[in-house]
Amino acid sequence: MDWKEIPSLASLRAFEALARHGSLSAAARELNVTHAAVSQHLRQLEADFAEPLALREGQGMALTEAGHELAAALGEGFAMIAEGVARMRARREQRPVVVALTPSFAESWLMPRMGGFWAAHPEVEVRLVPGIALSDLRRDGIDLAIRFGGGTWPGVEAEMLTANRFAVVAAPGYTKARSLEDLGKLTAHDWFFSTGASEQRLWGAVVGVDFQTVGAREMASNGMVVSAVRAGLGLSIQALALIEPDLQSGQLIALHEGDAAGLGYYIVTRPEPLSPGAQIFRRWLRRAAG
Incomplete structure (x- = not known):
């Protein structure tokens, strides 16, 4: 894996939280960062992919087609990470x-x-x-x-x-x-x-x-x-x-x-x-x- 080809994990985490909540403010609260920080992460990802990922819609944010595709991949990837971490913690707790x-x-x-x-x-x-x-x-x-x-x-x-x-x-x-x-x-x-x-x-x-x-x-x-x-x-x-x-x-x-x-x-x-x-x-x- 070439990590130089992947956007920062902080940006990907911020976008995944935004996709789940549909709100910059809610994503910021979950990650314990500012509203502006989540917005900045979104702009960085959009610049990296050269297309919009989410658009303001009323009080929230709506994902574009590209945004839905990225959100699905991130959701699956982070779920696999969470599962692996849980298994490791369980192993530590259960061993003698x-x-x-x-x-x-x-x-x-x-x-x-x-x-x-x-x-x-x-x-x-x-x-x-x-x-x-x-x-x-x-x-x-x-x-x-x-x-x-x-x-x-x-x-x-x-x-x-x-x-x-x-x-x-x-x-x-x-x-x-x-x-x-x-x-x-x-x-x-x-x-x-x-x-x-x-x-x-x-x-x-x-x-x-x-x-x-x-x-x-x-x-x-x-x-x-x-x-x-x-x-x-x-x-x-x-x-x-x-x-x-x-x-x-x-x-x-x-x-x-x-x-x-x-x-x-x-x-x-x-x-x-x-x-x-x-x-x-x-x-x-x-x-x-x-």
Whole structure:
């Protein structure tokens, strides 16, 4: 298609509206432009085609034979465009909401709560994509991500979901100590981390443990780490948001709780409108986080 051979779309839109309404003023109101602007578009088209397309008739405008022919073609063409746009919007609204997040957050925080979402919104399909690597939301087709950090990632919008308080945890039978002071020398204990959980190493500095020196046993997932600690094999540093159920049930005890300087879990989205399903899921996340 050679766009140089086609009059401006603004002129064609103005004429199509004029043809439907039979009035310059009504066409101008629909397009939110002035009466003079619609008249100017009409004159430009008539100059381009070298023949009149509409003539004044009383209070309105009557189409000439050429005007009727152009109006029919434009009506059909714009209807096809509208239909294609509607199909694309419906496709966006109906496709699953794709959510990227860390495996530990999925296992410990999100999945215990997802039953509530499914019960409240059975019409919204959510596809979870757990992973350690930082997703490119646009390239990977991600609607929404839940990331850990300070909320300053370029090219995206970040909203705090849950502030990042953390705890040093152990099984109740691991030690009689109920605080770090009671526990004694931190370097004398086995520590467990999940692969890629950089936040756990940051918290180590807060409680006075240099894990570059002490070392720790790494597990493939945070679920495995928590299982090892529940079994009484050692200590771990965990986000309170991820281990609340274990603390409430008594499977784990907190020997220390702390705050890590603005770090937390954030809802991350592209700087553009979310699909209806993604908006519903984001609102639910906010409520679930309290």
